[in-house]
Structures are given as C-alpha cells and as structure tokens.
Amino acid sequence: MSIETTTPGHLECLDRIAAVVGEPNLIVDRDLVAGYSVDWTRRFSGPAVAVVRPGSVAEVAAVLADCSAAGLPVIPQGGNTSMVGGSVPAPTGVPPLILSTLRLRRLDPVDDLAGAVTVGAGVTLAEVADHVRRAGWTYGVDLAARDTATIGGTCATNAGGIRVCAYGMTRDQVIGAEFVRADGSIISRLDGLPKDNTGYHLTGLMVGSEGTLGVITAVRLRLHRPVGTTTVGLVGVPDMAAALDLVESAVPEGERLLAAEIIDAEGIRLVREVAGLQPPLEQEWPYLLLLEVSGDWLELPADSDAVVAMDTATAARLWEYRERQPDAISALGVAHKLDISVPLPRLDQVATAARSCAPGDARVVVFGHLRDGNLHVEIAGVPAGDNELDRAIFAITAEAGGVLSAEHGVGRAKAQWLHLSRSAAEIDTMREIKRAMDPAGVLNPGALLPLS
Numbered sequence: 001m002s003i004e005t006t007t008p009g010h011l012e013c014l015d016r017i018a019a020v021v022g023e024p025n026l027i028v029d030r031d032l033v034a035g036y037s038v039d040w041t042r043r044f045s046g047p048a049v050a051v052v053r054p055g056s057v058a059e060v061a062a063v064l065a066d067c068s069a070a071g072l073p074v075i076p077q078g079g080n081t082s083m084v085g086g087s088v089p090a091p092t093g094v095p096p097l098i099l100s101t102l103r104l105r106r107l108d109p110v111d112d113l114a115g116a117v118t119v120g121a122g123v124t125l126a127e128v129a130d131h132v133r134r135a136g137w138t139y140g141v142d143l144a145a146r147d148t149a150t151i152g153g154t155c156a157t158n159a160g161g162i163r164v165c166a167y168g169m170t171r172d173q174v175i176g177a178e179f180v181r182a183d184g185s186i187i188s189r190l191d192g193l194p195k196d197n198t199g200y201h202l203t204g205l206m207v208g209s210e211g212t213l214g215v216i217t218a219v220r221l222r223l224h225r226p227v228g229t230t231t232v233g234l235v236g237v238p239d240m241a242a243a244l245d246l247v248e249s250a251v252p253e254g255e256r257l258l259a260a261e262i263i264d265a266e267g268i269r270l271v272r273e274v275a276g277l278q279p280p281l282e283q284e285w286p287y288l289l290l291l292e293v294s295g296d297w298l299e300l301p302a303d304s305d306a307v308v309a310m311d312t313a314t315a316a317r318l319w320e321y322r323e324r325q326p327d328a329i330s331a332l333g334v335a336h337k338l339d340i341s342v343p344l345p346r347l348d349q350v351a352t353a354a355r356s357c358a359p360g361d362a363r364v365v366v367f368g369h370l371r372d373g374n375l376h377v378e379i380a381g382v383p384a385g386d387n388e389l390d391r392a393i394f395a396i397t398a399e400a401g402g403v404l405s406a407e408h409g410v411g412r413a414k415a416q417w418l419h420l421s422r423s424a425a426e427i428d429t430m431r432e433i434k435r436a437m438d439p440a441g442v443l444n445p446g447a448l449l450p451l452s
C-alpha cells in the first residue's frame with residue numbers, strides 16, 4: 001500500500017471504505033491513482049489519496065457518508081473526458097478520494113410504452129446508443145467522446161454535442177435520477193412519470209451540477225424514434241453568418257436538421273496535417289459547414305462548393321474533419337480548450353476577437369456546434385498556465401452577451417470567472433444550494449463554484 005500523504009482520520013476512513021467495497025476496489029497504488037488524476041486535456045491534474053470503485057448505490061452511499069463524517073473530499077469521476085478539470089483533483093489542497101462510477105453498469109431493457117430506459121451512471125454513451133438502437137430507438141445525445149464519456153458524466157455536465165439542434169441538451173433527455181447526497185442519503189426518482197408537479201425538480205438540479213451536489217448513480221432517459229435515412233454534406237462558406245443562412249435553407253421540406261457544425265480553415269489545415277486527411281473541397285474556404293439532415297438530399301444553392309455523401313462510408317469520412325478537431329490540436333501539445341456560447345448574430349465578431357487574443361506564434365482553431373452558437377476555441381503553443389488568455393476570451397464573450405461555457409461546464413478551469421456569466425445573486429443562491437446538499441463541503445470542492 002502506498003498512499004499520498006494524508007491524515008490519520010482520512011486513513012481510517014479509507015480502511016472503512018475498503019471494508020465496504022472490497023480491497024481490490026480501493027486503488028491506492030500511486031502509479032495507478034496517477035492515471036485517474038490527470039484529465040483528458042492533460043492541462044489539469046493534482047494528487048489524490050486513492051480511487052474508490054463502488055459497485056452499487058448502497059456502496060456509494062456508504063463511501064459518501066464516511067467521507068462526509070471524516071471531512072475527506074470526494075471527486076466523482078466517470079470517463080474522465082472533462083475538458084475543464086472537473087473530474088480530477090486540484091494541484092493544491094487536501095488530496096481527495098476519486099470516486100469512479102465505472103462499475104455502476106445497470107442497463108435495463110428499453111421501456112417501449114414509455115419510450116425510455118434506465119441506465120447506470122458508469123455506462124458509456126456509445127453503449128447506451130447501441131442498447132437502444134437494438135430496440136428500435138435512438139438516444140438524443142451524441143458527441144465525439146462517446147466511447148469513453150459516461151451517462152453519469154454527461155448528466156453531471158449537462159453535455160451538449162452534435163445533436164442539440166435536433167433533440168436538445170442532456171437536460172432535455174433526463175426524466176428521472178437516482179443520486180446519493182454527500183451525507184450518504186439516497187434519493188431515487190426513476191419512475192419517469194411524464195407529468196409530475198410535486199415540488200422542486202431535484203433531477204433537474206443534479207443535471208449540470210458537476211459532481212458538487214451528489215453522485216448520480218442511475219438515470220431514466222427519454223428516447224426518440226430514429227429518423228431513417230440521413231444525408232451529410234460539407235459546404236465551403238465565407239463566414240459564419242453565411243453558414244447560418246445556409247442551415248435554414250438546406251433542410252428539405254418535411255425533413256429535420258440533425259447537425260450543423262462549423263470548422264475554420266486553420267482547423268481543416270491542422271486535421272489534415274495530423275490525421276493525413278485529403279482536402280475536402282477543391283477550393284480552400286474560411287469555414288466549412290457540415291450539415292446532416294433527415295432524408296436523402298440537401299437543398300444547396302447551385303453554385304455551392306460542396307461535397308454530399310452518397311453512402312455511409314463517405315458520410316463518416318466527412319464527419320472526421322469535425323470529430324478529429326479536439327485530437328488534432330492536442331497532438332501539438334497541451335492546448336487551451338475553450339467552449340463559449342455566443343448569440344448567433346455575434347459569432348463572426350467573437351471568433352475574430354478571440355483569435356486576436358492569442359500570440360502570433362500560437363495555433364488557434366475555431367470549430368463547434370454552429371446552430372447552438374457554441375464555439376470551441378482551441379489554442380496550442382501557449383503555456384498551460386497562461387490563464388490570462390482564457391480570461392480575455394471569456395471577457396470578450398461576456399461583452400458580446402455570451403457565457404463562458406456552452407456545454408463542457410465550469411469545472412476547476414473556469415470557476416474563478418463564473419462572475420463573468422452569473423450575477424452575484426445567482427452565485428449566492430448556488431452557494432446556498434451547495435451548503436444544503438453538502439454541508440461538510442466534501443463534494444468536488446473548487447469545481448463550478450470558486451473556493452471562498
């Protein structure tokens with residue numbers, strides 16, 4: 001056993017936890033714990049005392065009750081694909097216990113009558129998608145980290161992704177939740193009644209709470225019927241305003257928009273360099289718009305410079321230009337990965353201003369979920385600790401009427417700037433909710449709400 005420096009009280013707490021979950025599910029080996037202590041971006045990391053892998057809601061409850069009593073901080077972690085340091089410890093402070101949800105693997109049969117399914121927090125997005133597809137349904141949330149991101153993590157961050165324009169955010173899909181409060185009490189509301197007006201919507205409160213209010217152990221998800229055939233196209237556009245105009249006109253009558261993604265020229269250059277992809281169009285454009293619609297064609301103007309996939313292999317190839325963006329910039333080193341939400345008429349203005357914040361030798365790519373006003377501004381070639389760059393871009397975003405996170409959440413990375421997007425009264429209210437749910441302050445301290 002090799003445990004990060006901790007107090008005798010915390011060590012006794014870990015002994016009790018080992019007795020609850022079984023020794024193999026309390027990981028204390030420093031090298032193994034280190035693997036859980038750095039996030040996907042490699043920008044955020046810190047020491048943890050151990051990793052616990054509870055296998056049931058009762059075990060989660062016992063772990064949290066013990067940690068609250070001992071004052072041992074706990075960081076809930078799913079797939080650890082967070083881009084904002086929310087799933088890993090801070091570099092300073094009391095080393096926390098990481099609570100991995102990956103053994104919470106409940107996967108109930110699809111309820112055809114309700115159009116819903118109940119799944120455990122540790123099941124991945126891809127596993128849920130496969131499970132419901134086999135039963136003739138589709139789940140409304142999809143994103144590039146689908147093979148690793150968990151249902152618990154996507155609920156805790158209210159994840160967005162590529163289908164928001166069709167189905168909404170994760171919050172729109174979650175119709176019930178089972179979760180454990182910091183003191184170990186269990187709240188279970190998995191009935192998923194379509195109408196239930198009996199008081200505060202605690203399920204909704206947990207969605208987007210980023211591990212600060214409780215640990216989600218299972219959720220009831222709303223499902224959708226698949227749309228059938230879809231068509232994917234990539235179109236060159238001069239700017240995002242032109243891309244937005246095209247989005248509206250490209251959807252054939254009676255069909256649905258399923259995705260409207262934007263990638264700038266630098267992002268295309270970078271993904272071609274890193275992934276060896278061919279030029280998608282003959283001409284280079286300031287932006288490429290990726291569209292997916294239901295049905296078997298896209299309504300594009302005759303003079304468009306576009307490629308439209310005629311088969312699923314080509315459609316997958318077109319999606320690669322978009323989905324490989326996060327990996328491509330990370331191949332250059334630890335990148336700043338910002339996820340801003342901007343009013344649609346200001347997208348071009350904010351993208352230009354954000355680029356101008358970066359030093360001349362940095363590489364900046366802008367891509368994202370165009371129809372949702374969600375831009376990912378990712379920058380390589382600046383020190384990981386250069387927080388001033390992030391602050392400047394968040395300030396520009398706020399001045400334009402946007403907010404500093406569209407979908408990744410606040411995490412540890414942006415907590416200090418929450419006031420740019422939320423009023424003092426809102427932050428006070430959030431702190432009061434946090435105190436009520438987690439009086440000992442053990443759940444993910446320093447994430448979402450700045451330490452006071």
Ligand SMILES: Cc1cc2nc3c(=O)[nH]c(=O)nc-3n(C[C@H](O)[C@H](O)[C@H](O)COP(=O)(O)OP(=O)(O)OC[C@H]3O[C@@H](n4cnc5c(N)ncnc54)[C@H](O)[C@@H]3O)c2cc1C
Nearest residue numbers: 078079080081082086150152153154156159160161211216
């Ligand atoms: C390549 C790539 C593409 C991505 N694309 C998108 C995208 O399009 N849209 C988008 O929204 N995000 C995207 N992300 C970010 C990330 O995938 C999401 O934030 C996802 O929701 C995180 O899920 P996770 O299981 O990895 O959670 P983690 O990273 O483990 O945790 C995220 C947060 O949730 C908390 N948490 C995790 N599980 C629980 C639980 N059971 N109960 C309570 N709290 C919990 C953690 O404490 C942390 O604060 C992307 C990430 C990558 C790497």
